[in-house]
Amino acid sequence: MTQVERQSWDVVVIGAGGAGLRAAIEAREQGKRCAVICKSLFGKAHTVMAEGGIAASMGNVNEGDNWQVHFRDTMRGGKFLNHWRMAELHAQEAPDRVWELETWGALFDRTPDGKISQRNFGGHEYPRLAHVGDRTGLELIRTLQQKIVSLQQEDKAEFGDYEARLKVFQECTVTRVLKDEAGERVAGVFGYERESGRFFTIEAPAVVLATGGIGKSFKVTSNSWEYTGDGHALALLAGAPLVNMEFVQFHPTGMVWPPSVKGILVTESVRGDGGVLRNSEGKRFMFGYIPDVFKEKYAQTEDEGDRWYEDPDHNRRPPELLPRDEVARAINSEVKAGRGSPHGGVFLDVSTRMPAEVIKRRLPSMHHQFKELADVDITAEPMEVGPTCHYVMGGVDVDPDTTAATGVPGLFAAGEVAGGMHGSNRLGGNSLSDLLVFGRRAGLHAARYAEETASSGALPTPDDAQIDLAAAEALRPFSAEGGDPSSRAPRSTVPAENPYTLHQELQQTMNDLVGIIRKAGEMEEALHRLTALRVRARRAGVEGHRQFNPGWHLAIDLRNMLLVSECVARAALERTESRGGHTRDDYPEMDREWRPVNLVCRLADPSGEPAAPDARQGQIRLERRLTPPIRPDLLGLFEKDELVKYLTDEELTQ
Numbered sequence: 312m313t314q315v316e317r318q319s320w321d322v323v324v325i326g327a328g329g330a331g332l333r334a335a336i337e338a339r340e341q342g343k344r345c346a347v348i349c350k351s352l353f354g355k356a357h358t359v360m361a362e363g364g365i366a367a368s369m370g371n372v373n374e375g376d377n378w379q380v381h382f383r384d385t386m387r388g389g390k391f392l393n394h395w396r397m398a399e400l401h402a403q404e405a406p407d408r409v410w411e412l413e414t415w416g417a418l419f420d421r422t423p424d425g426k427i428s429q430r431n432f433g434g435h436e437y438p439r440l441a442h443v444g445d446r447t448g449l450e451l452i453r454t455l456q457q458k459i460v461s462l463q464q465e466d467k468a469e470f471g472d473y474e475a476r477l478k479v480f481q482e483c484t485v486t487r488v489l490k491d492e493a494g495e496r497v498a499g500v501f502g503y504e505r506e507s508g509r510f511f512t513i514e515a516p517a518v519v520l521a522t523g524g525i526g527k528s529f530k531v532t533s534n535s536w537e538y539t540g541d542g543h544a545l546a547l548l549a550g551a552p553l554v555n556m557e558f559v560q561f562h563p564t565g566m567v568w569p570p571s572v573k574g575i576l577v578t579e580s581v582r583g584d585g586g587v588l589r590n591s592e593g594k595r596f597m598f599g600y601i602p603d604v605f606k607e608k609y610a611q612t613e614d615e616g617d618r619w620y621e622d623p624d625h626n627r628r629p630p631e632l633l634p635r636d637e638v639a640r641a642i643n644s645e646v647k648a649g650r651g652s653p654h655g656g657v658f659l660d661v662s663t664r665m666p667a668e669v670i671k672r673r674l675p676s677m678h679h680q681f682k683e684l685a686d687v688d689i690t691a692e693p694m695e696v697g698p699t700c701h702y703v704m705g706g707v708d709v710d711p712d713t714t715a716a717t718g719v720p721g722l723f724a725a726g727e728v729a730g731g732m733h734g735s736n737r738l739g740g741n742s743l744s745d746l747l748v749f750g751r752r753a754g755l756h757a758a759r760y761a762e763e764t765a766s767s768g769a770l771p772t773p774d775d776a777q778i779d780l781a782a783a784e785a786l787r788p789f790s791a792e793g794g795d796p797s798s799r800a801p802r803s804t805v806p807a808e809n810p811y812t813l814h815q816e817l818q819q820t821m822n823d824l825v826g827i828i829r830k831a832g833e834m835e836e837a838l839h840r841l842t843a844l845r846v847r848a849r850r851a852g853v854e855g856h857r858q859f860n861p862g863w864h865l866a867i868d869l870r871n872m873l874l875v876s877e878c879v880a881r882a883a884l885e886r887t888e889s890r891g892g893h894t895r896d897d898y899p900e901m902d903r904e905w906r907p908v909n910l911v912c913r914l915a916d917p918s919g920e921p922a923a924p925d926a927r928q929g930q931i932r933l934e935r936r937l938t939p940p941i942r943p944d945l946l947g948l949f950e951k952d953e954l955v956k957y958l959t960d961e962e963l964t965q
């Protein structure tokens with residue numbers, strides 16, 4: 312039996328980004344004892360990197376805004392594939408979540424009359440993003456941390472212990488969600504401390520996944536090192552399905568030069584505040600890329616687009632502010648047509664659009680980022696930008712109201728790890744609001760579930776065998792040297808694999824074959840390569856010991872990235888249309904017949920290990936599922952002319 316440290320809590324939250332912290336605060340406010348576990352240092356979650364702002368229809372800058380308009384924009388942005396109930400809850404509750412942040416101490420930028428300022432972003436009809444310069448995520452995390460500290464102070468006063476009801480386990484990685492002996496309900500988590508390598512188990516009836524995204528499976532990405540799809544994989548391994556995994560957002564504007572910083576995000580606020588995209592001929596090319604579904608809503612001339620910044624009520628917005636998928640594809644086409652910038656991007660210019668002091672005040676991080684990393688002064692010259700893997704719309708299949716993961720009692724998911732909310736494409740700013748709205752709901756319902764389970768008198772406990780298996784799985788990279796012990800091949804002929812090499816090959820595969828523009832043959836090739844990589848990853852070997860060993864950490868993360876990448880590739884191959892973040896070269900049109908179809912990924916063998924050494928078959932089983940019909944009163948928010956472009960004839964008749 313493996314010796315591990317064991318603790319017992321009511322609710323475990325995996326992840327200390329916006330979703331995880333908001334969930335933890337709620338669970339604690341419901342009176343539950345809540346443990347938060349995070350891979351990085353507390354406060355360093357990916358959410359910190361968020362720049363542009365939080366979308367919420369507070370109507371501070373334009374009184375025409377309300378939740379119905381926000382709902383409409385979100386559904387349009389997601390090309391109507393969003394789970395309508397999530398989009399509804401999100402639009403309705405986002406303003407309260409922002410005001411709540413303010414009462415907890417967040418210092419947002421202000422309008423001249425002292426309200427929370429809101430800025431324009433792609434796909435949002437009105438200025439809607441509450442922001443703090445271009446460092447909004449930092450303020451969001453700072454505020455949530457501050458709230459946690461204040462709750463801990465209350466607990467100190469009441470129980471004499473700061474961590475009596477809310478404790479953060481930082482620099483700890485969870486590798487398995489544990490189940491009860493019947494293998495049905497959640498019973499806790501298994502993980503290791505990154506610094507010491509020691510294993511631990513936390514028993515709890517309710518576990519919230521808030522682990523963020525998957526971007527580190529792609530070579531060019533804006534995402535941080537934490538984004539290895541852990542929560543997605545933990546859910547699959549626990550028996551919960553993933554949905555919409557073919558939809559990966561390639562943000563149109565990442566840095567393209569120098570190579571060491573390729574992929575780092577250039578915030579959409581640059582365009583929201585007036586920045587324009589030009590090709591090597593100096594042309595504002597986006598005017599040539601307005602798709603039919605958006606034609607009536609976007610300016611057809613530069614003059615009209617420019618006037619919109621001053622008079623949005625009488626002009627239409629410039630096409631630089633189309634949803635991200637449209638802009639990313641347009642940039643890709645310009646570069647392919649030979650009209651790109653010297654380093655393979657296009658030009659994004661604010662220098663001719665705003666005075667230098669305004670640029671420095673409104674976009675301080677961008678000014679600093681380009682000066683420091685590329686020696687470009689954005690107040691005097693254009694930036695070079697190109698698409699970068701940014702966000703995954705797909706994720707754990709959840710109940711919209713409670714965030715409960717399908718089919719696994721006790722498992723909840725919120726934030727980027729959850730699927731459904733954003734459909735085929737997320738609008739900028741809708742993630743931070745998603746984290747707060749569904750983070751709160753996850754904490755609330757996890758706490759209620761924990762309460763019900765405790766009062767039923769049947770608290771689930773994980774058996775020792777599961778813990779032994781989890782420990783053996785985590786330790787495998789130390790025994791891979793000279794060959795996988797379970798392989799029949801002689802040890803000397805099966806050398807251990809380097810986890811860094813495997814990771815690079817995986818990233819290159821996903822980038823080249825399942826990237827921004829996809830083709831059937833390439834995705835089939837990607838699936839072959841992923842199978843081969845998975846077999847090799849079983850032999851990923853590391854040297855040294857368990858104390859802070861990054862090679863070992865990566866070897867463990869590879870399991871998750873490979874699982875998630877297969878989901879993306881399989882679902883992308885299956886969906887024979889182009890929609891939102893999924894663009895098929897061989898099926899370039901959006902097909903209404905695909906509108907009501909969700910692709911659901913499950914582990915092919917939920918009882919077994921994810922990758923047997925000689926596995927040639929995929930690990931993922933894919934099924935089609937019809938989406939629930941959109942509620943008629945919500946459909947009534949759209950003109951029929953618009954619905955005809957998206958819904959099937961059958962849906963329209965109904």
Ligand code: FAD
Nearest residue numbers: 326327328330350357358362363364485523726727742743
């Ligand atoms: P995260 O904030 O990433 O937190 C994940 C947490 O899970 C971390 O604490 C991590 O350590 C932990 N974790 C992961 N795996 C494990 C594991 N196995 N064990 C333990 N812990 C684990 N969105 C907007 O709405 N507006 C913006 O302006 C905006 N700007 C952005 C700018 C950049 C550069 C980027 C990259 C994204 C931006 N986004 C923005 C998107 C948004 O920031 C993210 O979608 C969001 O922060 C995700 O939050 P989260 O709480 O789901 O996950």
